[in-house]
Amino acid sequence: MTSKSAAGAAPAVRLDGVVKKFGGVTAVDGLDLTVEPAQVLALLGPNGAGKTTTVEMCEGFVTPDAGTVRVLGLDPITQSDLLRPRIGVMLQGGGAYPGSKAGEMLDLVAAYSADPLDPNWLLQRLGLEDSRRTPYRRLSGGQQQRLALACALVGRPELVFLDEPTAGLDAQARLLVWELIDALRRDGVGVLLTTHLMNEAEELADEIVIIDHGKVVASGTPEEVTRIGAEGQLWLSAPPDLDLAALRVSLADPYRVREALPGRYLVEGDIDPSVVAAAATWCAEQGALATEIRVDQRSLEDVFLELTGRELRG
């Protein structure tokens, strides 16, 4: 289920029973979590679920009230001097002086590292080669975001914390970042990623942890998480509001058929090949294109919404 670290190697991140309260709000409530080396773990949760607080405790910016946090085997609060050179943190805003140029900023961060990556190679890898001499304040939001990622990676960290690394990026830039995260994993780097993009988590993560109200509500590989509650289910994706009457005739009792979410049709019962055929035929007879059929497996978004509720969080 989970990739194992090399014998004797400390997990990249290990949280045991971690609690963090802000006044009357319990942001993190007894959280256990492990990121192995060379593993991408996606931490998902609705707004206010406790993701940022969790990551900030790992980075040593926030002190837990209870439990243990170990990052590369070290305590991020009391051993931060030892830890800092070994981790990469993607700061929103980059801690930048607005007038400094993108290339200068990256060079400066690289200068703090004993064995940095070549900043020019990294700029080119992130599609920033033409922005080398551009002052930070003139970079677009997406370019600033990519520069923050470059700053997190230039010191060859063993572990990186990526807080919504592709928020606000266009599709091309997102793909570049995804490729880079994949390359990090291949190089043995652990990645703790927070994201609101379910496809990003499915695409990149070896392990998904969904939290809500500071507690784990589901965890496992993407395949394991998308199987939660999906036994005896067929999900068909197509345009919304199709007429289900004909499908109810061809799949009579004991099958139950409904449009569970707009454009997501759910058949519950014993799913055999004839049921798959009936669902596909029904969709074609409606003149609609079925874009996806999943058996005994749901989309990550369906699982996420069911586990964390559909109401908006503040």
Ligand SMILES: Nc1ncnc2c1ncn2[C@@H]1O[C@H](COP(=O)(O)OP(=O)(O)OP(=O)(O)O)[C@@H](O)[C@H]1O
């Ligand atoms: N410094 C703080 N002071 C007071 N309350 C805080 C502080 N930081 C976080 N909280 C509260 O702790 C809870 C968890 O917040 P956190 O930012 O960790 O959630 P999140 O999952 O990262 O949310 P989002 O997806 O919106 O970024 C929220 O109720 C938030 O208001």
